[in-house]
Amino acid sequence: MNQYPLWKYLLIVAVLLAGLIYTLPNFYGESPAVQVSPLRASLKADAALRARVENVLQAAGLVSELVMLDGNSVKARFADTDSQLKAKDVLVAQLGEDYVVALNLLPRSPQWLTGLNALPMYLGLDLRGGVHFLLQVDMNAALSKALEAATGDLRSALREQNVAYSGVSRDGNVVLVRFRDAAARSKGESEIKQRFADFVTNSTEEHGEYNLQITLKPEAQKRIQDSAVQQNLLTLRNRVNELGVAEPVIQQQGADRVVVQLPGVQDTARAKEILGRTATLEVRMVDETHQATPGAAAPFGTEMFKDREGRMLLVKKQVILTGERINDAQPGFDSRSNEAAVHINLDGVGARQFKEATRENVGKRMAIILFEKGKGEIVTAPVIREEIGGGRVQITGSMNTVEAQDTALLLRAGALAAPMEIIEERTVGPSLGAENITRGFNSTKIGFILVAIFMIAYYLMFGTISMLALAANLLLLVALLSMLQATLTLPGMAGIALTLGMAIDANVLINERIREELRNGVSPQAAIHAGYDRAFGTILDSNVTTFIAGIALFMFGSGPVKGFAVVLCLGIVTSMFSAVLISRAIVNLIYGRKARLAKVAIG
Amino acid sequence: MEFFRIKHDIPFMSYGKITTSISLVTFLFAVFFLATKGLNFGVDFTGGTVIEVHYAHSADLGKVRAQLAETGLPEALVQNFGSSYDVLIQVPFKQNLGGAKLSEHVMESLRKQDTSAEMRRVEFVGPQVGKDLIDNGELALLLVSLGIVGYLWLRFEWKFGLSAIIANLHDVVIILGFFAFFQWEFSLSVLAAVLAVLGYSVNESVVVFDRIRENFRTMRKAEVAEIIDNAITRTMSRTIITHGCTQMMVGAMLFLGGETLHYFAMALTIGILFSIYSSVLVASPLLMMFGVSREDFIKPEKTEAEEVLP
Numbered sequence: 001m002n003q004y005p006l007w008k009y010l011l012i013v014a015v016l017l018a019g020l021i022y023t024l025p026n027f028y029g030e031s032p033a034v035q036v037s038p039l040r041a042s043l044k045a046d047a048a049l050r051a052r053v054e055n056v057l058q059a060a061g062l063v064s065e066l067v068m069l070d071g072n073s074v075k076a077r078f079a080d081t082d083s084q085l086k087a088k089d090v091l092v093a094q095l096g097e098d099y100v101v102a103l104n105l106l107p108r109s110p111q112w113l114t115g116l117n118a119l120p121m122y123l124g125l126d127l128r129g130g131v132h133f134l135l136q137v138d139m140n141a142a143l144s145k146a147l148e149a150a151t152g153d154l155r156s157a158l159r160e161q162n163v164a165y166s167g168v169s170r171d172g173n174v175v176l177v178r179f180r181d182a183a184a185r186s187k188g189e190s191e192i193k194q195r196f197a198d199f200v201t202n203s204t205e206e207h208g209e210y211n212l213q214i215t216l217k218p219e220a221q222k223r224i225q226d227s228a229v230q231q232n233l234l235t236l237r238n239r240v241n242e243l244g245v246a247e248p249v250i251q252q253q254g255a256d257r258v259v260v261q262l263p264g265v266q267d268t269a270r271a272k273e274i275l276g277r278t279a280t281l282e283v284r285m286v287d288e289t290h291q292a293t294p295g296a297a298a299p300f301g302t303e304m305f306k307d308r309e310g311r312m313l314l315v316k317k318q319v320i321l322t323g324e325r326i327n328d329a330q331p332g333f334d335s336r337s338n339e340a341a342v343h344i345n346l347d348g349v350g351a352r353q354f355k356e357a358t359r360e361n362v363g364k365r366m367a368i369i370l371f372e373k374g375k376g377e378i379v380t381a382p383v384i385r386e387e388i389g390g391g392r393v394q395i396t397g398s399m400n401t402v403e404a405q406d407t408a409l410l411l412r413a414g415a416l417a418a419p420m421e422i423i424e425e426r427t428v429g430p431s432l433g434a435e436n437i438t439r440g441f442n443s444t445k446i447g448f449i450l451v452a453i454f455m456i457a458y459y460l461m462f463g464t465i466s467m468l469a470l471a472a473n474l475l476l477l478v479a480l481l482s483m484l485q486a487t488l489t490l491p492g493m494a495g496i497a498l499t500l501g502m503a504i505d506a507n508v509l510i511n512e513r514i515r516e517e518l519r520n521g522v523s524p525q526a527a528i529h530a531g532y533d534r535a536f537g538t539i540l541d542s543n544v545t546t547f548i549a550g551i552a553l554f555m556f557g558s559g560p561v562k563g564f565a566v567v568l569c570l571g572i573v574t575s576m577f578s579a580v581l582i583s584r585a586i587v588n589l590i591y592g593r594k595a596r597l598a599k600v601a602i603g
Numbered sequence: 604m605e606f607f608r609i610k611h612d613i614p615f616m617s618y619g620k621i622t623t624s625i626s627l628v629t630f631l632f633a634v635f636f637l638a639t640k641g642l643n644f645g646v647d648f649t650g651g652t653v654i655e656v657h658y659a660h661s662a663d664l665g666k667v668r669a670q671l672a673e674t675g676l677p678e679a680l681v682q683n684f685g686s687s688y689d690v691l692i693q694v695p696f697k698q699n700l701g702g703a704k705l706s707e708h709v710m711e712s713l714r715k716q717d718t719s720a721e722m723r724r725v726e727f728v729g730p731q732v733g734k735d736l737i738d739n740g741e742l743a744l745l746l747v748s749l750g751i752v753g754y755l756w757l758r759f760e761w762k763f764g765l766s767a768i769i770a771n772l773h774d775v776v777i778i779l780g781f782f783a784f785f786q787w788e789f790s791l792s793v794l795a796a797v798l799a800v801l802g803y804s805v806n807e808s809v810v811v812f813d814r815i816r817e818n819f820r821t822m823r824k825a826e827v828a829e830i831i832d833n834a835i836t837r838t839m840s841r842t843i844i845t846h847g848c849t850q851m852m853v854g855a856m857l858f859l860g861g862e863t864l865h866y867f868a869m870a871l872t873i874g875i876l877f878s879i880y881s882s883v884l885v886a887s888p889l890l891m892m893f894g895v896s897r898e899d900f901i902k903p904e905k906t907e908a909e910e911v912l913p
Contacts, residue, residue: 126863134732268725269707367740423729425706432655432723432893439861447855451848458605458844489793494856494864497855498871502803510809512841515605538813541758547752549802553795555741558736561795567801603605 001529004585007081012585016140016472022479025109025120033106034086035246036091036099044106045072053091060090066106076564077106079217085530100423103264124563127437128436130221130263131428133237135420137256142228142418143173143221149204149327150196151175152348154214157195157391163188164293166209173594175214196243196253198223203505208518228418231493233258239274242598268427275422281411285357286365286381287314296568315367315378321355325350329411331404334396342380344393349403351391359387369409429593440493447497448474451504457538459511461590461601466507473503478576481567489563499571502546506579508533532584543572607840615884616828616891617836630773633780645790646693648737650730652705654692658721661687666716674712685862687815690722721746740794747801748772755805759812762897766889767808770881771801778873787866796870803849804878810838815890819900827896831887841884846875878893 002494036053053074053494054067064087066077078084084103091101107120125132152166154177158165165188167178177192178240179185182299189201189212198220201215214273217226236258249261287302291314298304302314305483328345346354355470382395399407435469451470455463478596481488514531522530550572553565592595615622637783646653656662664681667690676694684691686793694705705850706725748768755764775797782789822830853875857868 020713083626134728136731176911205727271906272704272707413906421729422727424732425725425727427722427725429657429721429723431657431721437864438617439859439864442860443855443864444852446859447852448723450851450855454851491795492865494792495862497852497856498799498849501849502806504848505806508841508845508848512838512844516837538810538865541754541813543808544754545805545809546799548754549747549798552746552750553747553798554742556739558739558791561791564792564795564799 002588003344004552004588004592007541008581009585009589012582014583015476016020017450019472019476019479019540020112020119021116022483023475025107025113025118025476028107028113028120030105030120031077031079031108032081033075033104034087034091035073035075035086035102035104036095038099038101039241045069046075049099050074052095056090056094057087060070060086061164062087062090065149075104075106077108087541095529101242102246119180119482121478121487121488122485123433124439124492125263125426125433126428126490126495127433127440127488128263129428129433130261131265131268132254132262132424132426133260133271134424135258135260135273135275136227136423137232138419138421139225139256141224143216144170145418146224147175147216148171148190149215149345149347150199152351152391153196154192155348156351157191160189161187161191163191163489164357173215174270177212178213178214180211182210187214188212206224229256229258232420233417235283236260236275257423272422273583275420281326281379282319282369282371282468283321283357284367284369285316285361286321287316287366288364291312303376305376305378308380313367313378313381315369318564319407320366321346321350323411325353326411329408331401331408334394337396337398339395340399340401341396342404342408342411344395346391346393348391351539352390354391355387355389355395375494379411388599397477433470436490437493440490440497440554443568444497444500448500451501454502455507458603459601462507462511462514462587463603465583465590466504466511466579469507469578470500470585471572472573472582473578474500476578477567477571480570480574483568486566486570488567492563492567494565495571496562499568499575503571503575503579506535506539506575507583509538510579510583511602514600519603522590524600528587528591532580532587536580539576543576547572605840607843609839611838612829612832612836613761613839614828615832615887616882619888619891619898621890626881626885629777630866633783635785636780637776638744640786642779642783642789643786644724645788645793646728647791648733648789649695650728650733651725652694652709652728653691653721653724654694654709655704655721655724656692656702656710656713656720658688658690658691658717659721662690664690667692667713668717670712671709676707676709679709701842704857723898736791740828742819743798744775744801747798750803751801755809755812759816760895762890762893762895762899763808763812765803766886767812769806769889770886771804771878772893773885774804774874774877774881775801777877778870781873782866782870792863792867793870796867797874800874800878804874804882807878807882811835811839811883812888812890815887815895816900819897821834824903827891831891835883835887839883842879846879 036045036049038049049065052071052075054064057064057067057076062078062083064076064078069077076087078087088101088103091099095101107114109118109120126197143318147170149171154175155168158168158177165177165179177188179188185203189203191201192201192212192214197212198217200217202215205215205408221395233250233252236250237248240250241263245262245265246574249265251259252261260275262271287299290299290302293312298314301317303317304312304314307313320479325346327345327347330343332337332341332343334341361384363384365381365383368379370379380395382397425435437447448470452467454467457463459466472498475498510531513525513535517530519522547569548569550565554562554569557565591600662683664683668679668681671677671681672694679693680693682691683689692709694709706727710720710722749857751771752764752768755767778797778800781787782793787793794839813836814837815831818830818834822833826835850872853868853871855865857872860868
């Protein structure tokens with residue numbers, strides 16, 4: 001009665017083997033590495049980049065253990081931090097303009113393990129050190145900004161259609177258009193309804209004035225807010241690139257929050273400065289009377305900037321337009337030639353300034369310059385073909401779709417779509433992180449040893465079997481965490497210890513049940529059978545209740561608590577498997593074959 | 604080896620009045636301290652800034668306080684953290700006070716005073732985050748409670764679900780009472796521990812309830828009280844050994860896990876101790892009180908008498 005069919009043994013062996021393979025990478029540790037990833041979407045990390053990195057390192061006389069292509073980056077592993085830092089400096093000097101060069105850690109596990117996608121557990125910031133920010137996007141400001149832009153559009157639309165109006169003003173989230181008579185108002189209303197799908201209009205009369213109240217439709221509000229968060233995310237990603245962080249996490253959380261995690265970053269002041277900075281954008285005229293000579297001083301009244309291909313251009317100091325006047329920039333296609341294009345939408349003031357400037361400079365080049373870190377870079381320098389009014393500008397020519405997207409992003413990056421505020425910060429220094437790992441590991445180890453001593457002394461053979469099952473549980477849990485690359489935090493490590501302490505419950509239940517059956521005079525084989533059988537219902541019930549708690553913690557917990565919840569839930573799954581199946585398999589192997597079993601060692 | 608070789612069932616149910624009144628008194632004490640002293644909410648919930656600083660030598664707290672007062676933070680709480688080398692600085696949240704920038708000012712000023720000051724950890728929590736956390740914590744507590752009652756109702760009967768959750772919420776209140784009495788810091792990880800205890804200590808009740816259900820089927824002639832007594836006595840050995848093992852793990856965390864895990868492990872320890880008591884001596888008397896009976900499990904066979912219809 002206590003025998004498993006062969007397939008069950010095979011299943012258990014297969015699961016344990018898989019567990020062992022996925023746990024292994026955790027033992028190899030990590031080596032210092034340098035990671036090179038492209039700054040722009042148009043640049044790819046490919047074999048050519050890998051060769052370039054290899055050449056640069058070789059030229060500098062640095063020995064790298066391994067240079068590999070991983071996703072959209074090239075990683076080089078070094079034996080010690082000394083050569084890692086040297087390599088970073090060399091690579092920054094050679095590739096720094098177009099690529100992010102960041103310090104990182106790479107698992108030292110052999111190639112065949114990495115090939116199986118077996119990676120060490122992903123450590124949370126409290127274990128590896130780093131900064132965690134939670135930023136709140138000001139949604140009302142995003143709406144105000146959109147409405148402010150809309151007032152300009154409304155004015156020009158009414159003017160174009162020759163609708164007589166006496167004023168357009170914004171009060172909070174309502175735009176008020178005043179007309180002199182009802183006829184003008186109804187004409188204006190139908191015009192606005194036809195042109196602007198996002199508005200809800202509402203007629204009112206006050207002091208003999210005919211007013212039209214315009215508000216945004218709820219779905220338009222939502223769209224504006226969503227795109228504000230999306231734009232902020234993109235902008236943040238761009239800025240974080242500059243920090244040279246190996247594996248930054250930038251994620252939306254909830255409707256209006258953004259999480260930024262920067263592992264390994266210690267200089268929080270700089271991180272905050274960069275996250276909070278507003279880059280500025282300027283439109284200026286290109287100076288075509290002089291020749292730009294690299295190295296030479298720029299002629300009076302001009303400045304020299306590089307464009308994105310690295311060519312130098314002389315640009316006049318006088319500013320035509322600043323980035324604040326740009327409401328939106330989107331990649332798209334030219335309606336006639338079908339070429340990739342960037343569509344820019346200027347606000348009212350910007351449209352007027354732009355119209356004047358283009359009228360005077362037809363045939364000349366203008367430059368759009370992005371200033372970040374006090375350094376300017378020319379995003380694009382198109383030729384002005386004709387006078388451009390109405391605030392809608394299109395830039396085309398020598399661009400592919402990726403570059404158009406890039407340019408549009410850079411144009412928008414000038415300012416955040418809505419202001420953001422840091423509402424939570426958690427910084428952990430690297431020494432504390434390392435200490436946390438040791439503490440978590442030690443307390444699990446000591447606890448495990450104590451439980452093992454007790455269980456073996458108390459239940460003899462069955463205690464030993466229980467501990468083997470518990471060890472298998474630990475193995476499977478670590479393997480599962482490594483496989484899923486779930487973030488392991490300090491509370492997560494506590495969760496490992498706690499699930500082990502709780503998992504032993506299943507074995508105690510079984511062992512006690514077997515003892516009880518034996519005491520009632522049941523034969524050993526029948527006692528083992530009954531013990532496992534009867535205890536199972538109880539084990540299931542008690543695990544389900546803990547699982548419910550784990551799920552609730554996962555749903556409502558944040559950060560480290562979520563890590564705890566993940567471990568708790570996974571631990572319940574592995575402990576069910578190991579306490580019931582694995583321990584039974586061992587018992588069956590030892591006792592199951594003996595037809596006449598007189599005694600079992602259960603204390 | 605065997606610790607519990609109990610020949611006769613212990614008449615737990617006849618002590619019902621004493622045990623429930625003991626837990627009622629503890630419970631009332633806990634509520635009293637919660638009401639008068641309140642929980643010492645950590646920065647996770649109240650908002651504010653916590654900075655952990657490590658010095659190469661024993662830190663002079665007086666000097667640190669003076670330096671902070673000079674920086675414009677006279678109300679900052681300064682204390683040792685784990686060892687005399689480590690200092691924990693807590694600054695309550697105040698509007699218009701630099702927000703996230705505060706930690707840099709503090710570190711700058713401390714480094715000016717002593718160059719060996721090393722930033723170990725900074726936590727800044729804005730007030731809106733704290734409020735969300737409290738709301739989420741309450742929601743999680745509610746969800747766990749409902750989930751457990753629902754599951755036990757499904758597996759047993761509503762009487763079981765209700766008595767189990769009362770017994771375990773009573774544990775939760777007692778843990779909170781301890782935190783209020785000693786004014787230990789109530790942080791996010793303590794909340795996680797409390798919820799874990801809720802899930803874990805229900806196990807106890809489940810194990811006893813399982814036995815009660817089994818006994819209703821096997822001990823046909825016995826009284827309800829006898830059945831419960833027998834169930835408790837026979838599961839007692841398992842209860843204590845399991846909790847002992849879990850406590851060994853938790854104890855290791857309590858003593859070796861460092862400051863961060865200390866209160867987490869403390870909440871678990873109190874929870875484990877009280878859940879032994881409450882699942883046995885609170886949940887079961889409650890079950891009696893709700894009038895559990897054999898009929899809850901064994902449906903009386905339908906008598907298929909022939910009926911004569913007019």
